[in-house]
Amino acid sequence: MSDIKIGQIANTVLGTDVPFRLEAFDGSTGGNPDARFTVRVLNERAVQYMVTAPGELGLARGYTMGDIELDGVDPGDPYDFLAEFLGDFKVQRPPVSGIPKAVRSLGLRSFTPPPLPPQEKPAQWRRIAGGLRHSRSRDAEAIRHHYDVSNDFYELVLGPSMAYTCACYPSADATLEQAQEHKFDLVCRKLGLEPGMRLLDIGCGWGGMVRHAVKHYGVTAIGVTLSKEQADYGQAWLEREGLADRGEIRFMDYRDVAEADFDAISSIGLTEHIGIHNYPSYFSSLYEKLKPGGRLLNHCITYASAKRHGLTKGGFINRYVFPDGELAPAGxxxxxxxxxxxxxxHAEDLREHYARTTREWAKNLSRNWDECVRLSDLGTARIWGLYLSGSSLGFERNNIQLYQMLGQKLDDRGHGDYPLRPDFR
Structure with missing residues (x-):
């Protein structure tokens, strides 16, 4: 790396109209000297990550492994940095005449992929050993990868509600906890829950929906999750509050629930994990579990564009956060x-609510940074900062949305006992 310095190469590829200054271990600098943020490239491995995976994935790898530092950036809440980094600037194609010289300067070793961070899942095609995508074993492993970090970690990030889904803010000055309570209540009202009804909550997380419906609406409820950590936590919560006689959290695949004739089913944040090709069997199985007149509330992230379907192959979210996760447009x-x-x-988009929810989670992570690092590790905590702040930007900029859709199973005569003008307030 003697002929051309890293800073010069960065300027050739990125230009100097970028939202960061670059400092490299070879003593060179690049980027925008007046920028608020500084990207520090600490060693050759950082260069390998960025050369072999240009863009967000290479940066995330180097940052996760500690080979790249971001000065002026709050690691728990890097929203301001990402808002500029994910802005309008584009990677430029370097002049063809300069490529051989840059390659010689970097050295062939720079083009050898270094080991992946331990938090990263391999590419889709390399995960076949774990079963086909959305097989039961592979789905269970994907859920464990994300949700079995630590209940203590999630308590610090999510807050007392332990609700890891989009909140619904009843007013501009509502707190996160008030918004999560309002979300669960909104779902209950959309489902038309009344005392004595039977509810199935699939992908129930730590049991927030089950607890709310049993406590405030007098129903009998079963929640199921593929995370044993969540199931144990949720069941203990019900028992502490004296609700276990009517509420139950099971460590179980929703496809294995034997009971049927439910009055209502809630699915809050599960559909993203099941796979688009499984939608027909997913919705059909829920339809069969409802009694005539029963309602389903499906709450999930969707793509904003009708042209987008499926995985973000090779991207940061797919590799680090939600392995095998798939999105579809609301339609x-x-x-x-x-x-x-x-x-x-009924259908409604809560996109702005999820942007605000993820911002609050990132602020919680920032406030509790040292303890979150202790409960996981530095790389994992950094991943969460990128993920939460990046998600907030995705919702703000309408790249992704959050839809609640209310469906009803009619009886043989087409009746469903649905109000002429429902009022969910």
Whole structure:
């Protein structure tokens, strides 16, 4: 790396109109000298990460491994940095004449991929040893990868509600906890829950929906999750509050629930994990578990564009956060609900609410940074900072949305006992 310094190469590729200054271990600098943030490239391995995976994935790898530092950036809440980094600047194609010289300067070793960070899942095609995508074993492993970090870690990030799904803010000055309570109550009202009804909550997390419905609406409820950590936590919570006679959290795949004839089913944040090709069987199985007149509330992240479906292959979210996660546009979900037999009664986008929810989670991570690092590790905590702040930007900029869709199973005569003008307030 003697002929051309890293800073010069960075300027050739990125230009100097970028939202950061670059400092490299070879003593060179690049980027925008007046920028608020500084990206520090600490060693050759950092260069290897960025050369072999240009863009967000290479930066994330180097940052996770501690080979790249971000000066002026709050690691728990890097929102301001990402807001500029994920802005309008584009990687420039370097002049063809300069490529051989840059390659010679970097050295062939720089083009050899270094070991992946331990937090990263391999590419899709390399995960076949764990079973086909969305097989039961592979789904269970994907859930464990993300949700079995530590209940103590999640308590610090999510807050007392332990609700890891989009909150719904009843007013601009509402707190996160008030918004999560309002979200669960909104779901209960959309489902028309009344005392004595039976509710199934699939992908129940730590049991927040089950607890709220049993406590405030007098129902009997079963929640199921593929995370044993969540199931144990949720069941203990119900027992502490004296609700275990009517509420139960099971460590179980939703496809293995034997009971049927439920009055209502809630699915809050599960659909992202099941796979688009499984939508027909997913909605059909939920339809069969409902009694006539029963309702399904499906709450999930969707793509904003009708042209986008499936995985973000090779991206940061797929490798580090939600292995095998898949999204579809809202219209595709509605179509599959209808094909399964549901009449779709109501749909609403809570996109702005999720942008605010993820911002609050990032602020919690920042406030509790040292303890979150202790409960996980520095690399994992850094990943969470990138993930939460990046997600907030995704919702703000309408790249992704959050839809609640309410479907109903009608009886043989097409009746469903649904109010002429429902009022969910």
């Amino acid at each position: 595709a979900l509605m179509t599959q609900m209808q094909l399964a037999g549901f009449e779709v009664r």
